[in-house]
Amino acid sequence: MAPMGIRLSPLGMAVFCLLGLGVLYHLYSGFLAGRFAFFMLSEPAAGGPEGPRGSAASVDLRELLAVSVLAAVRGGKEVRRVREGNVLNEKAKGKTREGAEEKLTSGDLLSNRRMFHLLRAAFPTVQINSEERVDAADQETVSWDRSIPEDIKEKIQPKEVPAESVTVWIDPLDATQEYTEDLRQYVTTMVCVAVNGKPVIGVIHKPFSEYTAWAMVDGGSNVKARSLYNEKTPRIIVSRSHAGKVEQVARQTFGNKTVIIPAGYKVLALLDVADKNQEEADVYIHVTYIKKWDICAGNAVLRALGGHMTTLTGEEISYTGSDGNEGGLIASINMDHKALIEKLPDLEKTSHK
Numbered sequence: 001m002a003p004m005g006i007r008l009s010p011l012g013m014a015v016f017c018l019l020g021l022g023v024l025y026h027l028y029s030g031f032l033a034g035r036f037a038f039f040m041l042s043e044p045a046a047g048g049p050e051g052p053r054g055s056a057a058s059v060d061l062r063e064l065l066a067v068s069v070l071a072a073v074r075g076g077k078e079v080r081r082v083r084e085g086n087v088l089n090e091k092a093k094g095k096t097r098e099g100a101e102e103k104l105t106s107g108d109l110l111s112n113r114r115m116f117h118l119l120r121a122a123f124p125t126v127q128i129n130s131e132e133r134v135d136a137a138d139q140e141t142v143s144w145d146r147s148i149p150e151d152i153k154e155k156i157q158p159k160e161v162p163a164e165s166v167t168v169w170i171d172p173l174d175a176t177q178e179y180t181e182d183l184r185q186y187v188t189t190m191v192c193v194a195v196n197g198k199p200v201i202g203v204i205h206k207p208f209s210e211y212t213a214w215a216m217v218d219g220g221s222n223v224k225a226r227s228l229y230n231e232k233t234p235r236i237i238v239s240r241s242h243a244g245k246v247e248q249v250a251r252q253t254f255g256n257k258t259v260i261i262p263a264g265y266k267v268l269a270l271l272d273v274a275d276k277n278q279e280e281a282d283v284y285i286h287v288t289y290i291k292k293w294d295i296c297a298g299n300a301v302l303r304a305l306g307g308h309m310t311t312l313t314g315e316e317i318s319y320t321g322s323d324g325n326e327g328g329l330i331a332s333i334n335m336d337h338k339a340l341i342e343k344l345p346d347l348e349k350t351s352h353k
């Protein structure tokens with residue numbers, strides 16, 4: 001009697017191997033086709049003197065920093081021009097989850113247009129996420145002369161990264177609510193560059209005092225941490241117009257006497273900033289939903305200087321994919337960030353009180 005079990009004839013073995021090879025070929029050719037399609041679909045990097053350095057597949061972070069600073073400053077000029085002309089064309093663009101009105105002005109739109117088109121012209125292959133919509137029909141012709149400011153040249157070395165790993169976040173006018181109330185000192189324009197979701201370049205510009213802070217992780221910065229922070233009874237900086245339950249959380253964590261400062265420019269308040277219109281604080285806390293363009297630049301600047309910005313449960317925030325950050329945030333520098341998070345009350349319980 002023949003033994004039990006499956007026995008393949010040499011012909012069967014050959015058919016089996018051919019099938020296996022067929023499957024492998026199918027999978028691999030699909031992958032290659034995908035890569036090929038990516039290169040065909042990406043817009044080619046502009047060549048010549050006005051094109052970005054490197055091939056379409058890579059970008060130089062130092063150049064991205066230089067053009068981000070320029071974009072924040074140019075956007076800031078629009079923000080100032082509209083405010084000084086006093087024709088804001090203020091509208092409501094919707095409501096936040098908490099029911100606060102989200103405002104939109106000509107300052108937001110004109111700044112966005114300036115910032116977006118400059119960054120797009122300089123780096124046509126990178127993903128740019130901007131707070132305001134850009135009209136597809138609006139083909140503003142701008143170019144970048146590729147000059148790198150001296151202070152950036154002195155502190156930062158060129159560094160190439162794959163273009164597909166980069167996400168740029170633009171906030172053309174942060175603190176729109178305060179802008180409409182003519183609280184000019186709170187207003188900033190911001191650009192952030194994330195590489196594989198990690199915030200790497202942050203630029204925060206104050207249009208009305210013409211102050212600009214920039215920093216690049218593992219690179220350098222034009223701003224530094226203060227020499228002293230109060231860890232025991234920190235002054236907490238919070239949103240002025242989207243506070244949510246932040247005061248309650250701050251008092252539960254650090255006691256009833258905690259000083260709470262509602263303002264704009266929150267990350268700058270944690271740093272040594274040479275601007276006269278700048279409040280100082282030790283910790284920044286935000287408990288409601290917030291968009292990534294509102295926080296990415298500050299996160300990058302803090303990270304570059306050795307500080308931290310995480311969700312309220314201590315997770316890093318990833319700056320790719322969706323626009324929103326759900327987990328609130330806490331930011332600090334030269335402090336035991338983990339210890340701060342452990343002190344925070346359980347937000348689930350707080351929200352049911």
Ligand SMILES: Nc1ncnc2c1ncn2[C@@H]1O[C@H](COP(=O)(O)O)[C@@H](OP(=O)(O)O)[C@H]1O
Binds near residue numbers: 097102289
């Ligand atoms: N709960 C919330 N939902 C949506 N947006 C929020 C928010 N809390 C803060 N923001 C946005 O974050 C930015 C900073 O707010 P604040 O200064 O109050 O902290 C503001 O955007 P804008 O950039 O449009 O002004 C504000 O609208």
Ligand SMILES: [Mg+2]
Binds near residue numbers: 171173174175293294
């Ligand atoms: Mg904003």
